[in-house]
Amino acid sequence: MGSSLYWLQCGGCSGDTWSLFGSETPDVVELLELLEIEVLWHPSLSVASPVEHRRILQRIVDGELELDLLCVEGAIIRGPGGTGMFDTFHGHPKKDLVSKLANRAGTVLAMGTCASFGGVPATGEIEATGLQFHRKVTGGFLGENFRSRSGLPVINLPGCPCHGEVMSGVLTALVTGGQLVLTANNVPEQWYGMLVHQGCVRNEYHEFRVEEHDFGEKGCLFFHMGCQAPMTYGVCNKVLWNRRNSKTSAGVPCLGCTRPDFPREHPFFKSESIAGVPLKLPIGVDRAHYLAYKGLAAAAAPQRLLRRETRV
């Protein structure tokens, strides 16, 4: 007996869809087959006519068609003035559809940071929010007490976009009866229980405080270039993107995109710092000890790193 899935796009860029399309072994089509997931609707893929689509929706809302997995991509747009009319579906606010479907769904998944916490749209004036969080605050669109039929809150899979392998992994866990342990932000600990920093190929530069001050240099991006990897949970440097790489390994600072406060206010590509030391330090470190350690480490930096002789 398979599971049914409905994929709803709200205020987003469809990046999570395309990220899922990048997942591998199995790829997205094979994954759906292996897990016996029946896609009732996906806006980029489904062939159902608009009339059929509305019939499917009506049957879900009326309880005639069981909906096991509701995947929401994009922030919920509530503006202007709470009407939701900045984002409509057949002339009605799409947010109303979100409530109706969420109330019928076995499990609700927020695919990406926008649906999880509001993301980029939540910093604008369209009254956008995440499904059950508004940035760091619980509540969001469905409210703190929302539980789907399975008794779970909305499962947040943040990332801008969410890593394709995380989405496919969590779908697999849910369909095959695996247990998900959720953290305080309702993200599954198994996929968000490590820092982006862990596994970065530039770790040795960080270790000896060999810093990058401008693009194109080699060095750690944390001290000046605004890299958020030591403060951000995500698999980026363990499960590589597109099977090949990660931003930090390609010299692009981590943007902190799985964090509820993404996008941060401070300009990207710059660290907030005093006297060359970032204000925000790696999660859990003691400032005084960290500074003492970094001072010693810098003094101990090997010449091959200082001369940038390494190919990393």
Place this chain on the structure above:
Amino acid sequence: MGKVRITVPMNRVEGDLEVRVEIADGVAVDAWCSGTMYRGFERILEGRGALDGLVLTPRICGICGISHLRAAATALENLAGITPPPDATRIRNLTVMTEHVQSDIRQSFLMFAVDFLNPVYEATPLYGEALARFQPFKGETVRQVIRETKKILEIIAILGGQWPHSPFIVPGGLASQPTGESLLRCRLILEQFRRWYERRILGCELERWLEILDSDDLDGWLEEREEHWKSDLGLLLRLARQHGLDRIGGGHDSFLSYGGFPEPDQEKSKGKNGLFPAGFLLDNEVHALDEKRVTEHVAYSWYVDYKGGKHPGDGETQPYATGAEGDKYSWAKAPRYDGRPAETGPLASMMVAGNPLFQDLVRQNGPNAMARQLARLVRPAYFLPAMQRWLAGVSGDEEFYRSNGEIHDGTGCGLGEAARGGLGHWVTIERGRIKKYQIVTPTAWNASPRDSDGTRGPMEESLVGTPVRDPENPVELSHVVRSFDPCLVCTVHAVGRGKKLGRLRLSMTK
């Protein structure tokens, strides 16, 4: 048969688009394209750091983020007077084209081709073949397309970290220097992809395709070998002709291309425009592109009125919508070039570049849905050799980034081709912060509503005259709209400062 008005809500477009059409005696006599989502992106950028457009604007669109990234970087380079080093230009061209290629092929087979499975075609000769290849999730072509388009994107991940959404293109060049071994891996991926595209999509080598110079050549090619006939392109062409797509979906006959694939060594290539040059084509004459001639109208868009059109650098974006008002119907503004609507996208690029095949197809039948889709599906044949040339030309030891210090105050404009056509960013920096950001996307051009003269947008115009057999199932209209590859997540305009939103009354379904 009297007049009926129908709504053709579109699935399988990126973002939210509603198309309303008036049909009289079985023919579409008028059309209205509405962007139904308003995201307020430009306002989000105001007040942020000078470089933040590199991170935020790609998040307008998950399938063409690198086009936004490059436009954002180019706008800042334009402001700061920086020219990126040749190797950086090579990599930028390569990665933007990589993104175009995946988008062109995905759109063709995951979105466009699916309309040939419409129930109305069930009894037609090619239906079985179309079903076997194009059925969502199951079709043979669909499965291969999902697999192979994913692979070519690995080039962007290797050079830029990930796809979608890594800001590896920065003003002055690239964020980091690619290593020799990563360039080699990209060469292998590109070669493998080219072979798949030749074998599966074209049914011939690129060189053979590029010999096709007019519609007789095209017919000759199709008949020449079974591999051509049976290839995915061959089948799509046969289906398009069988269902008359070469006779629907006209337009205004004005084409706009922003170019944007500069030859890396600008000294050596002076006077050359690079592959797919910029220009505006009207009445068979190509005019040099001048961004000052771009304006946006709001007479039929849900914004506070101003007279005529305004340059994006001077644009106002104050939402204003009321059910009683009657005329306004879209969150997209109406961009115009020299006061005229213009089609943009692969067909427009081919026309502006003077591609003989597409000029011949348009000369014979006018712009049409088949030519538009064909231009998209074969664009990789023109891109791939250039991509290979640029990649082979990267030395790996030259500089990839030139710093010009902090971005100073000023205004800049970044224009270039995105997968769906011309994309423009206009930015003003003041005291190190973004003061103003305006974005005009390709779909804003194509799916534009009427302008202050009441002239329809290109897609609206192309729908007029389309025969519609069954208003309950207007598949002909669907073919036309989809031939533009519309992407309405592009509707990005901002809420005006200080507007009391709670007082607005909106009616999206007039």
